[in-house]
Amino acid sequence: MTIDDAGRRPGPKTLAEIAAATGFSRTTVRFVVAGEAERHRIKAETRARIEAYVADHGLVVDHTARSLRTRRSEAIGLVVPDLANPFFARLTAELEERCRASGRVLLTASSHEDPEREGRAVTGLIERGVDGLVVAPCRPPAAFRGLRREGRPALVMVDRAYPASPWPTVVSDNEASAFRLTRRLIEIVRGPVEFFCACPALPSIAARLAGYRAAARVAGVAPAVLTTDRDEVEAGARLIAARLATGGLPRAVMCSSLMMLEGVLGEVAHRFKRVPADLVVGTFDHHPLLEALPIRILSVRQDEAGIAERAFACLIAQIDGGRREAIGHVVEGRLVERGGAA
Amino acid sequence: MTIDDAGRRPGPKTLAEIAAATGFSRTTVRFVVAGEAERHRIKAETRARIEAYVADHGLVVDHTARSLRTRRSEAIGLVVPDLANPFFARLTAELEERCRASGRVLLTASSHEDPEREGRAVTGLIERGVDGLVVAPCRPPAAFRGLRREGRPALVMVDRAYPASPWPTVVSDNEASAFRLTRRLIEIVRGPVEFFCACPALPSIAARLAGYRAAARVAGVAPAVLTTDRDEVEAGARLIAARLATGGLPRAVMCSSLMMLEGVLGEVAHRFKRVPADLVVGTFDHHPLLEALPIRILSVRQDEAGIAERAFACLIAQIDGGRREAIGHVVEGRLVERGGAA
């Protein structure tokens, strides 16, 4: 990049500017910069002159104009409840990676579990012309009907499988892994496990709840479920505080999310000065700090990369192939067991 | 939204389609849907007819076409090292929130600390016509020269203040808060503090290092710095493992990031079966799980919302006002002290 005589840095050029500067037509320039010089048998010297100019001045193709013409934006939209939530942050990062690798960009938006905001986010992204949309929906599938024009953009749901959803949906094996987790916890403490559960109305959580109940039934122990509407650290703290008011510390607790777990453990540590070493906890999602805790921890680690991979594949299949992939996709979580001087 | 006789759902309409269907011109329709009916004194009946049609069929304005014409995209780009890193995830969420509130969308990209990828991310976003760009750069400011055309897009740096950067830069008060953190740690253990430091070449980390050294000097204790090139959990684990090979556990450790801390604590817990209760640790950034640990923890909590707010304000000032704000912006971190049966 050179600096012109006036000392100004002209900045990258548009196709038209390059055409004007080099004296060739826009078409010729475009063939060269699009790497189609061979195919159109552009004269070597012409090509060299154009390439030299581009190398010198830079080039920025206006994707906005291109999109308008081609009806393709090479952009994918993502709507999640909260970008700062570690699970969704990982999912976002994994999706962004796949977008980048395929020359696309990712547009992100948070719904904060608010149906209205989710709706506005979705329309906003559609207005921006995204080719595909990945949503972790807080509304049932019906809300997404009639939003699209002629099947565009492609639509894939993640994390939450509403019953009878017409859209391809990629989720973790919530019920099965909750079952495994609960069974193992019961096995360890040889007794009941209390489930601290946020947002039981969400499909993913409902599945975990079902897995928990099934495992309790199979093991012949009584289920004990404490629920709250907000998946927040403070809600978890309030839940265990209320529980402690009615009796001693449970032997084993299971949490529907890391958020819950943080609230529960924080409150317990606060009450008892430290987390009792014989407490056994189970949770969904993992965090490295869990391994520094002096207690036995089992966690179901969701496969964010796997979910992103599948969701992205579904999206591309719809976009490129026009075909709608299978509706249900389940990505397995992994149960990891750590610690426990037990 | 009605469903037509054929049972097809027609989907939202463009301005032209609405104009054709209602028999008015595009301009008239646009005035109505843009809420400028009053201003242009559109006849009440005309307005009612158009609004009824829109209510019935839906409307989606093509932002792509609008952008091409107005040379404004109402989009902001964000480039960070890693979207999954909790600090950047929070920053992203906070920025997205401000974008949404002002009718903009956020485009995200990760650089993975790779200069080349950062470059491609930035050009990619510029090609998409973003009005503004927020970057947590892994390259010195010179790399960003000559990328823009006529001062667009607006550019703001966050998290990393390279010396003599010509761009507005918003960072935490790394040096000052590292100084306070170190001083307090020394005060508690009445002795030296060992600093486990990742990526000392980054400006933000260099500042923390400087604050640490200054506090050690003032207190008259010897600084002890262990560095690594990657800010990863595993790197922290390796660092403390190497350190433990040469002697006993330090009385106080300080970490340049949560990632380092997780590695250090994980390894210590692994070695000693549990984290010794008399270990005192200091770190940057906070996590709720820290409060469940049986040790004394001091952490400098960065103000992601504050950083996002300042960065966004700088951006808007450049975009709307054309004026370049002041270059240096420092957002204060808060030192929080927790636990410590000590």
Place this chain on the structure above:
DNA sequence: CTGTTAGCGCTTTCAA
């Protein structure tokens, strides 16, 4: 009060 027109920068088709 409403309509017409001329582009934004690109891709696409056709022509030379």
Place this chain on the structure above:
DNA sequence: TTGAAAGCGCTAACAG
């Protein structure tokens, strides 16, 4: 092997 022209859906300026 290169060029010219049309048009994507919108906005903005002007004309009635």
